[in-house]
Amino acid sequence: MSEPLIGVVLAHDELAAALVAAVREIAGDEHGLLPVSNAGSDRKAITAHLDAAIAGRRAVVFADLPGGSCAFSAAAFARERPEVRVVTGVNLAMLVDFVFHRHLSPADAAARAIETGRRAVGAVRAAGAVGR
């Protein structure tokens, strides 16, 4: 059986570390997530930091803005690496769910994260139900 996937949260400033800390709070220490910030880095440096964090492992990269430097750097990095998938628009719901589905393939884990993340976005109505 292959090693569980790792997740890399790649985001602006302190967001990545904050999201990983929040996941730890909810799901415990065995979360398999690493934070990488784009702070102080140009495009190539962001990619180098991502490369160092992934270190050749199977991974899902969770980037923040779809049109941001994190997403572009991750997409460039993953282009010829089928074992690395990139999801943009990271949120806490998809990260917490990912922690419990690290046995999936990178492609399946990424697809699941997108679905989970989308389901989590909505308006809370007076009755308490979440809808879109």
Add this chain to the structure above:
Amino acid sequence: MSIAVYRIDDRLIHGQVVVGWGQVLGVGFIVLVDDEVRGSDWEQELYRMGVPPAVSVEFAGVAEAIMRLPAWEADPRRGIVLTGDIDGMVTLCTGAPDRISRVNLGGIHFREGRKERLRYLYLSDEEATKLRALARCGIEVTAQDVPTARPVPLEELLA
């Protein structure tokens, strides 16, 4: 003049450009002047995907940009012209003299040999000299990452 900002940014097209400046200025097009991206179809596709559909993205090599600058300036929409490094902008300014009056230093990040001038701006002595040369040609050079920040004049940066 339809080019609202000439910007040097080593993150190229990214959130600050598209959202920070693009939304505030009501930008209709972004030109990325970068020889490497100009030669890469997949990178161009990537950058197009990251920009709202209402904003068009054009790609040009540095030499090509000098030729196309008058057309961009005549465009009825407002635009942003970006280079990924100082050399690209210097070549553009010297190749199209008197067309560019202001240059925005939007993001030049840490590399070996550069000194921190602002949180998002690191310059080597050689790069500082190149920017001083631009300023001597009458171009106003300021650092400003987002529109709400104070533009910091070059002389203050290098003081």
